[in-house]
Amino acid sequence: MHSNRTRPNLSQIAALLDVSVATVSNALSGKGRVSNELADKIRATASDLGYVPGTAGRALRTGRSYVLGLVLPDIANPLFPQIAQAIEHAAAKAGYGVLIADSRGDVAMQTEVINRLLERGVDGVVILPRRGTRISDIGSPIAVIDSSSTPGNTVSADHWQGGQLVAEHLVSLGHSKILIIGNNPDSNVQNDRIGGMKSRIPAKVQSETIWIERLEAAAHVGCSLGLDRKFKEGFTAFATVSDLHALRALTELLGCGITVPEQASVTGFDDLTWSSAFRPALTTIHMDMPAIAKIAVDALTSAIEGNAAGDTPPTPGPVRPLPDACESVPMTLVVRQTSAPPRLTAA
């Protein structure tokens, strides 16, 4: 590969072989009619020069930038690394780049950053909407990753089924009083997870749900969740909707002298990267982000490229998963060290 100061373009190759730029373009894209030997020569010098088509010219001509936007409600979300990595990887495989945008938790900002992405010419947008947000109709295809109970959702983890896994696990361990710990009752994701849990808690097993934000509104942020009292009431399993809350519950229990998992079990959700970095390592529910990202990106790119091929006008708005893909990706249970059968106290 030559190392020129400026990147080679079609006309350089054309001049070198004394052919027209159109022929070079045809040869490299395989679209027009070019003799095999000439096409070979062209491909050879192209790779010799290290030619890659300039995105600017192509975008101008074709109207497509091969860039997707990724919109997150809050980029500081600890789940973000997994998501960004998976989306970037899936997009790269499909030949797309990923432009990030952060709405910083602000609802108004969410539409603003989407507009900024569109102004930059992205071909489509992957969005993890902020709680309770309706995505207004923008002029481009959108893939929504949230929860199957969100209208317009494209794909998401099967939070309900994940909740079922948690409940089944704890019940099968022999727990008979399970405390479900949610954060915000307005979250579709959390409601799905909790709904799934409840659906698999048999009648003979007691359960109760508490919401952290409500507790904190009544007291102060970072207040005690009162788990020691719940433990004394007989709860031996504490099922949270997020690893973050599981860690909080875990440290609160340990701080009260309640051992985990001997006296009490704790479960999380999401399998954040650090969830296995401490002792006892968290039992949690893992989501298959690569699969979710692939479905979202496939749906998006097919909508985009379908459009371009298209007799039909562009299809803006939320996209559906491809026929052979599902909207809900199963979650898996990761049993580590915070769950065990309850110690049988003398009856």
Place this chain on the structure above:
Amino acid sequence: MHSNRTRPNLSQIAALLDVSVATVSNALSGKGRVSNELADKIRATASDLGYVPGTAGRALRTGRSYVLGLVLPDIANPLFPQIAQAIEHAAAKAGYGVLIADSRGDVAMQTEVINRLLERGVDGVVILPRRGTRISDIGSPIAVIDSSSTPGNTVSADHWQGGQLVAEHLVSLGHSKILIIGNNPDSNVQNDRIGGMKSRIPAKVQSETIWIERLEAAAHVGCSLGLDRKFKEGFTAFATVSDLHALRALTELLGCGITVPEQASVTGFDDLTWSSAFRPALTTIHMDMPAIAKIAVDALTSAIEGNAAGDTPPTPGPVRPLPDACESVPMTLVVRQTSAPPRLTAA
């Protein structure tokens, strides 16, 4: 703002006002010679149509895309959200978008993803290099964020000074045996942090350094760090180089029945988002990512735009901070609940 199906362009505005596209362009950019009243009319209809210059045409003509690349050694790094958010914000303020790339910890991949970004036409690259990587000379300006002891570093947190803060804090609390817990002795960042700590540990205070990766190589991943033995040896303070390791140390101590902060203090580094989400909340060192990002982006954009203005040929390779900016951004101590004076055991 009209809501057309296709985005307005210069010629639409020109046709509407019966002027040439050049005049419209001049009026909007304020460069050519246009009468005030015509310029006003043009600006009015432009904003009425919701015109924003298309990036493709502009990029093609000017050779600049107003997009920066952000390269991370491992996007799954828990520090990534803060970094990405800060860079994205700083870039957006400067009128640039941010394209992400993830080298997935692979050194060879690092140069590959940089090339992919360049092929996409980014104007510059912000990179957090993988340990021990030399950034080969690419044809574009690069801002390197690592540590001041890294050659070619553009800007970074003052890890050394952060280490000093930790040591001063622990020493002032009265600790006289401090265990420093590092992960990988090849990391410039970790060495800086530990060097800073040692530089502020007076002779009368004992200290010792252990490396997690070495311990794990000798035993197994996730093995005990042997902190209970260290505690019995008299160590009362455990200073780690990362919140991740602090959490590990904290849970190991708690699991051994050693109370924090009453019997032992633990400190982290980086102030990860979840560091305050559990009890006892971590005492840690916070880095001013927004400031770092601003310096990096400013240096990058000024190199880019200096080039364009330029008589001089483009300045590829690592950029320096602007004259009024510094290379090392001070870190701050965040005292929470894991640090306190050591309990005086009966002598």
Place this chain on the structure above:
DNA sequence: TCCGGGCGATTAATCGTTTAATCAGGTCCC
């Protein structure tokens, strides 16, 4: 009256790629 010059706007070229339309030349068949 004629020329120089400033102002306000237009013309035209350019960036790199794609693609529809066209063209030159050869082959085949009636």
Place this chain on the structure above:
DNA sequence: GGGACCTGATTAAACGATTAATCGCCCGGA
């Protein structure tokens, strides 16, 4: 021998924005 047809290539236009060069016009001074 002359159209029909196929093949392999070229020509030219187009995408949208920027910008150097140009042009017409009016005004002032000689």
